[in-house]
Amino acid sequence: MNAEKFFKHPVGIMLAATMATLLWGSAFPFIKLSYGKLGIGKDNWPEQLLFAGYRFVMAALLIFGFMMLIRKKAGYQSGTLLKIGKIGLFQTFLQYVFFYYGLSGSSGIQGSIIAGTTSFFQLLLAHFMYKNDRINRKIVIGTLLGFAGVIIVNMTKGTLSLNIGIAEICLLIAMFFGALGNVFSKNAAQELDVLYITSWQMLIGGGAMLLLGVAFAGIMPFTFTWETILMLLYLAFLSALGFVLWNNVMKYNKVGKISMYLFLVPVFGVILSALMLSEEIHLIVLLALGLVVSGIVIVNRSKA
Structure with missing residues (x-):
């Protein structure tokens, strides 16, 4: 079975999308743990950028190595800079500049829940970019439910006041x-x-973060141990494999058809954050998670 048949087959879609979302969900606790062990504070954005730069440049190198292993051309192809540069700007640089800062000021569970909004943003963008992916009543209902979940998870425990700060806004x-x-x-x-x-968009986006981080924090302000090195390697690996799987699923299927699998990111993220960071799963978190998942399922539910 070739790549196109695999990533179009229902089983192939399920396997690839589930693996990608499991990997992304595991990133939340691993980044939080890495911050703690390397002493990267909430407001230390230069070190956050540097750490992210390490991760994505390493991820690009992993993909380059795999391409050479299977004897696929990995060198730059003339005339593609604008396309891969634009993807690197949004999918890696801007996304993770805001993501790393936002996650440093929120819990792993909060970050996981907010990650569920990616599905809604994809569907809204698809409405304006593809004629066969228009907004309808299901999308409106699902989007409202999803953002209600984002608001609820940020409510201060024991009160009705909201706790949406700059970190949560950056995550959105x-x-x-x-x-x-x-x-x-x-x-x-x-x-x-x-x-x-x-590979090239990660090299461009990660390289830009690395240069900014080095300019403000130096090339090696961290004291790495074997534990933190393995964490960084895992984060690079999950980025490489997760984006390769997801970009293949996106290539061969409609946005609306596969966006429902993104609800697994907050599911995996919440569970793994609770297990690895000892964060409590309160009833309000389960309610918020349920709203996010329900919204995405409603949006992607078939007419049948």
Whole structure:
């Protein structure tokens, strides 16, 4: 079975999308743990950028290595800079500049729930970019439910006051840029190989973060241990494999058909954050998670 048949087959879609969302969901607790062990504070954005730059440049190198292993051309292809540069700007640089800062000021569970909004942003963008992916009543209802979940998870425990700060706003902005990057990647994949797109956009976006981080924090302000090195390697691996799988699923299917799988990101993220960070899963978190998942399912539910 070739790549197109696999990523169009229902089982192939399920396997690839589920694996990608599991990997992305695991990023929340691993980033939080890495911040703690490396002493990266909430307001230390230069070190956040540097750490993200390490991660995505390493992810690009992993994909380049895989391409050489399977004897696929990994070198730059003339005339593609604008396309891969635009994807690198949105899918990696802008998404993760805001994501890393936002996650440093929120819990792993909060970040996981907010990540569920990527699906809604993708569907809204698809409405304006594709004639066969228009907004309808299901999308409106699902979007309202999803954002209600985002608001509820940020309510202060024991009160009715909201606790939406700059960190949560940055996470929402990150999810929008991520959705926009996903759509740009889908468009580019009609002409370019997914491995080529993913590796080069990560190298461009990650390289930009690395340069900014080095300019303000130096090239190596961290004291790495074997534990933190393995965490960084895992984050690079999950980025490489997760984006390769997801960009292939996006290439061969309609946005509306596969966006429902993004509800698994907050599901995996909440569960893994609770297990790894000892964060409590209160009833209000389960309610918020239920609203986000319900919204995405309603949006993607077939007419049948």
